[in-house]
Amino acid sequence: xxxxxxxxxxxxxxxxxxxxxxxxxxxxxxxxxxxxxxxxxxxxxxxxxxxxxxxxxxxxxxxxxxxxxxxxxxxxxxxxxxxxxxxxxxxxxxxxxxxxxxxxxxxxxxxxxxxxxxxxxxxxxxxxxxxxxxxxxxxxxxxxxxxxxxxxxxxxxxxxxxxxxxxxxxxxxxxxxxxxxxxxxxxxxxxxxxxxxxxxxxxxxxxxxxxxxxxxxxxxxxxxxxxxxxxxxxxxxxxxxxxxxxxxxxxxxxxxxxxxxxxxxxxxxxxxxxxxxxxxxxxxxxxxxxxxxxxxxxxxxxxxxxxxxxxxxxxxxxxxxxxxxxxxxxxxxxxxxxxxxxxxxxxxxxxxxxxxxxxxxxxxxxxxxxxxxxxxxxxxxxxxxxxxxxxxxxxxxxxxxxxxxxxxxxxxxxxxxxxxxxxxxxxxxxxxxxxxxx
Amino acid sequence: xxxxxxxxxxxxxxxxxxxxxxxxxxxxxxxxxxxxxxxxxxxxxxxxxxxxxxxxxxxxxxxxxxxxxxxxxxxxxxxxxxxxxxxxxxxxxxxxxxxxxxxxxxxxxxxxxxxxxxxxxxxxxxxxxxxxxxxxxxxxxxxxxxxxxxxxxxxxxxxxxxxxxxxxxxxxxxxxxxxxxxxxxxxxxxxxxxxxxxxxxxxxxxxxxxxxxxxxxxxxxxxxxxxxxxxxxxxxxxxxxxxxxxxxxxxxxxxxxxxxxxxxxxxxxxxxxxxxxxxxxxxxxxxxxxxxxxxxxxxxxxxxxxxxxx
Ligand code: SF4
Ligand code: SF4
Numbered sequence: 001x002x003x004x005x006x007x008x009x010x011x012x013x014x015x016x017x018x019x020x021x022x023x024x025x026x027x028x029x030x031x032x033x034x035x036x037x038x039x040x041x042x043x044x045x046x047x048x049x050x051x052x053x054x055x056x057x058x059x060x061x062x063x064x065x066x067x068x069x070x071x072x073x074x075x076x077x078x079x080x081x082x083x084x085x086x087x088x089x090x091x092x093x094x095x096x097x098x099x100x101x102x103x104x105x106x107x108x109x110x111x112x113x114x115x116x117x118x119x120x121x122x123x124x125x126x127x128x129x130x131x132x133x134x135x136x137x138x139x140x141x142x143x144x145x146x147x148x149x150x151x152x153x154x155x156x157x158x159x160x161x162x163x164x165x166x167x168x169x170x171x172x173x174x175x176x177x178x179x180x181x182x183x184x185x186x187x188x189x190x191x192x193x194x195x196x197x198x199x200x201x202x203x204x205x206x207x208x209x210x211x212x213x214x215x216x217x218x219x220x221x222x223x224x225x226x227x228x229x230x231x232x233x234x235x236x237x238x239x240x241x242x243x244x245x246x247x248x249x250x251x252x253x254x255x256x257x258x259x260x261x262x263x264x265x266x267x268x269x270x271x272x273x274x275x276x277x278x279x280x281x282x283x284x285x286x287x288x289x290x291x292x293x294x295x296x297x298x299x300x301x302x303x304x305x306x307x308x309x310x311x312x313x314x315x316x317x318x319x320x321x322x323x324x325x326x327x328x329x330x331x332x333x334x335x336x337x338x339x340x341x342x343x344x345x346x347x348x349x350x351x352x353x354x355x356x357x358x359x360x361x362x363x364x365x366x367x368x369x370x371x372x373x374x375x376x377x378x379x380x381x382x383x384x385x386x387x388x389x390x391x392x393x394x395x396x397x398x399x400x401x402x403x404x405x406x407x408x409x410x411x412x413x414x415x416x417x418x419x420x421x422x423x424x425x426x427x428x429x430x431x432x433x434x435x436x437x438x
Numbered sequence: 439x440x441x442x443x444x445x446x447x448x449x450x451x452x453x454x455x456x457x458x459x460x461x462x463x464x465x466x467x468x469x470x471x472x473x474x475x476x477x478x479x480x481x482x483x484x485x486x487x488x489x490x491x492x493x494x495x496x497x498x499x500x501x502x503x504x505x506x507x508x509x510x511x512x513x514x515x516x517x518x519x520x521x522x523x524x525x526x527x528x529x530x531x532x533x534x535x536x537x538x539x540x541x542x543x544x545x546x547x548x549x550x551x552x553x554x555x556x557x558x559x560x561x562x563x564x565x566x567x568x569x570x571x572x573x574x575x576x577x578x579x580x581x582x583x584x585x586x587x588x589x590x591x592x593x594x595x596x597x598x599x600x601x602x603x604x605x606x607x608x609x610x611x612x613x614x615x616x617x618x619x620x621x622x623x624x625x626x627x628x629x630x631x632x633x634x635x636x637x638x639x640x641x642x643x644x645x646x647x648x649x650x651x652x653x654x655x656x657x658x659x660x661x662x663x664x665x666x667x668x669x670x671x672x673x674x675x676x677x678x679x680x681x682x683x684x685x686x687x688x689x690x691x692x693x694x695x696x697x698x699x700x701x702x703x704x705x706x707x708x709x710x711x712x713x714x715x716x717x718x719x720x721x722x723x724x725x726x727x728x729x730x731x732x733x734x735x736x737x738x739x740x741x742x743x744x745x746x747x748x
Binding site: 012013166238242249250251252253254322323324325326330331332333334335336337338351353358359360361364365366367368369370373377378379380381383384401404407409412413414415416417418420422423426 | 447448449450451452453454455456457458460461462464465514553554555556557634686687688689690691692696735739740741742743744745746
């Protein structure tokens with residue numbers, strides 16, 4: 001079996017403290033704050049009012065727009081408030097606040113669907129939409145939109161089990177513990193997409209996940225595990241396509257479906273399986289809690305709408321000298337000033353770093369060592385772009401193809417001059433975006 | 439907002455939140471380590487006539503930088519590298535004032551008129567050397583024999599005369615750092631191992647010089663592999679190819695650009711050596727290629743991921 005990969009990339013320190021920790025279930029929160037916009041696309045309108053009794057899995061928000069996903073209650077109880085709530089993602093979205101009655105009574109319409117063999121592709125897409133499923137890999141794009149089959153079907157569906165970010169282990173644990181359901185979900189997605197093949201890309205540092213997945217596939221020749229080299233950003237969509245499809249590139253400005261491939265996340269396949277087998281909408285998610293600033297790292301199944309603080313407390317709380325909170329992985333995740341906001345469907349983890357890991361480096365001029373050019377998986381020139389960005393020269397940055405940057409952070413990771421390249425790139429991109437939309 | 443007090447505690451900064459332990463200073467220290475073998479060999483062959491110029495250049499370069507920017511005497515370490523590199527291009531027993539002028543020019547004209555490390559176009563040590571060559575050409579080519587420390591000519595003055603094995607070990611007249619190929623190769627191997635240089639620039643440089651030296655001479659074309667080897671081992675070519683041309687700041691960042699840069703240095707060096715007025719061409723070859731580095735980088739920009747040919 002050959003080990004596949006893409007060109008470029010780097011090797012951040014591979015800390016995965018929770019890799020061998022089975023998924024535990026968080027306590028049922030007494031109160032959940034459920035944002036009505038947890039996905040890219042149109043935000044939902046509330047379907048409930050303050051004072052309403054709601055059941056677990058009951059739809060509490062929806063909207064007509066196609067690119068959107070409904071939102072469901074993650075507990076049974078009473079709606080006590082509908083108001084905007086702080087979210088570090090920028091805007092403060094409307095949230096439905098529900099006080100739990102502690103009973104977890106399921107809504108009546110949460111019932112198993114027909115077996116997969118009897119479902120049509122359209123029905124699968126509908127079930128996915130109704131269950132409020134979004135991509136769990138990060139961008140939280142509504143999954144049903146991605147399941148629409150292109151004309152003539154699809155070459156291949158690729159499930160992303162690379163999990164190349166340090167610390168994060170939720171996908172890894174899900175593959176080990178729920179491989180059967182993942183394959184079930186993969187088959188459902190293949191049926192909807194009319195995909196001829198399904199490849200599940202897993203980095204070779206997760207042999208247990210590879211073995212479990214192979215076991216679950218059994219004799220099915222349409223689904224295959226692709227072993228991937230341990231390299232960052234192996235789990236980035238385009239890089240994954242290139243690795244798995246032997247060098248195939250997604251052309252600039254196009255989608256992977258334009259070259260006959262769709263990419264989704266392994267965790268997403270599992271929630272689709274849940275939606276079909278039990279009728280359960282997406283009301284909880286597995287996340288990793290890790291970093292030197294937490295007392296106990298964990299992979300933990302949490303209800304959507306739980307406040308981060310509660311989850312971190314269940315992991316022994318944070319240390320005295322904790323100094324940084326990161327939503328997601330250390331390479332691409334965003335730093336936030338507080339834990340006082342709710343967990344979303346696509347939350348993959350929270351990392352807490354202590355003071356000694358939060359070093360503020362002096363930013364030096366670029367010494368043109370070329371390391372960033374060597375590692376950039378987009379094959380652009382981060383050094384020159386960073387110079388242009390530093391001087392606010394957005395025109396020059398555009399000439400250097402700054403828009404092709406996938407913000408993986410490899411360049412800034414390897415830079416010996418500690419240049420905040422990604423930060424400058426983001427500023428350039430938004431300036432260019434603002435210019436062109438004038 | 440009651441949690442503002444808590445918020446102060448947590449740093450918010452752009453991703454990535456982990457960074458390589460590598461720093462500019464660590465790279466410069468590695469370059470200094472890589473120069474140790476060459477310095478030791480120079481000290482063994484030329485004794486105080488090597489040690490004194492090296493120390494003076496080192497101190498003068500660091501002091502100049504310190505006076506200019508006052509950021510700690512070692513700062514990022516690049517001034518120390520410049521000082522040692524410059525010293526290695528000087529003849530043994532160079533006068534103290536020659537060393538000082540060279541080092542001060544290297545730091546000021548080579549680096550700070552351009553805005554400091556990273557912004558300089560030319561290799562600072564070579565700028566220092568070029569100033570000295572232009573002003574005191576005679577003193578810059580006053581060679582000593584390592585055997586008896588008496589005056590002698592550089593092997594480059596009489597192409598093909600010195601024994602290859604002497605060139606290899608360093609038992610020949612020349613600049614402090616030019617004499618021993620072995621010492622330079624050991625240092626370069628360390629830099630390769632540490633990932634600070636790659637094969638492209640030295641490979642392009644040495645390879646093209648070897649080929650040109652083999653097939654060309656002032657008398658016409660021919661084929662003589664010993665002459666090719668002789669050109670590679672004699673004079674400052676190895677010091678230039680391994681330590682000067684590979685200077686990150688003043689060489690291209692693209693892989694193809696690095697190869698072109700190396701080949702360009704090799705070709706120019708040989709053209710100057712065979713047809714030019716100076717017996718040695720390394721300094722000007724590299725300085726010329728430094729000047730065209732931005733053009734090379736521009737012309738060799740890699741094709742970006744998913745780029746569609748228009
Ligand atoms: S420029 Fe963008 S794509 Fe390239 S390494 Fe940096 S963050 Fe990644
Ligand atoms: S890694 Fe940093 S110092 Fe090196 S070329 Fe890139 S931006 Fe410049």
